[in-house]
Amino acid sequence: MFALRIIILITLIVPLNYKLCSCQCARAEYEIHKQCCPMCAPGNRVHWHCTDDTSTTCVPCPSLTFTDEPNGLTECFPCTVCDASRGLRVNKVCTRSSDTVCGPLERFYCIEKKKDCCTLAVQHSECSPGQYIKQAGTGSTDTVCAECTGDTYSNGSFSSCLPHTKCEALGFTETNPGTHSSDTKCGNPSTAVAIVASSIIVALIIILVIFFFIFKHIRKKKQSKSSGKKETGNVFCENESSKVVGSREIVEPSETEEHVLTTYE
């Protein structure tokens, strides 16, 4: 009976003792070579373990490495790299005491996470023609599409379905009926509009023709007026001819010259 008691005690106490042994060190200490050493602060690592008469020697983590907890490590952890081929970009850069935080790229959303950190993201889906964007995608949710109904359409990029254009209301005729993915196509103006438009064009042509004839008539009149002037004697021409020759016989060639001048006027 006594022996049994001892066996029970041993089976109970030995593992308990063993457990106590491994938990010997205080919370901010780590065990090395059966000795408890003070831990290094986050952002640092152990350079030299403590000895009987020296404390732990810590050094800061080199660049692109980190430790985010009090530790007894002799190496810091390498910073995570945000992989664009996994749809990721840097949200927060790595520091000595914190790892990189990756987030989804623009127009991507996260589909895999590890401790609030995105590890894989994919592109938002696009709505098809005939659908509208009911809810735009976010960093953690995909786009939500919904179908157009009734007399409306969307090419897949609208945030709501638009009503079809009413051609008749605009004075046009409908050449193609609208679908859920495309608007109505309006064509040639209705007959009433066509008549108005064509009569305006005809009127414009008539006015132009009239103006042309009036212009021609004025020019003709001017021409005959200036040749009349010649007969009575143009001061400029008379002066010139008298300057050059000083004779009235040479007036005729200068008259032809005047002709040329007026036609170019």
Ligand SMILES: *[C@@H]1O[C@H](CO)[C@@H](O)[C@H](O)[C@H]1NC(C)=O
């Ligand atoms: C839809 O229409 C808008 C504006 O009308 C245009 O900018 C866009 O490129 C179109 N999208 C598609 C997918 O055709």
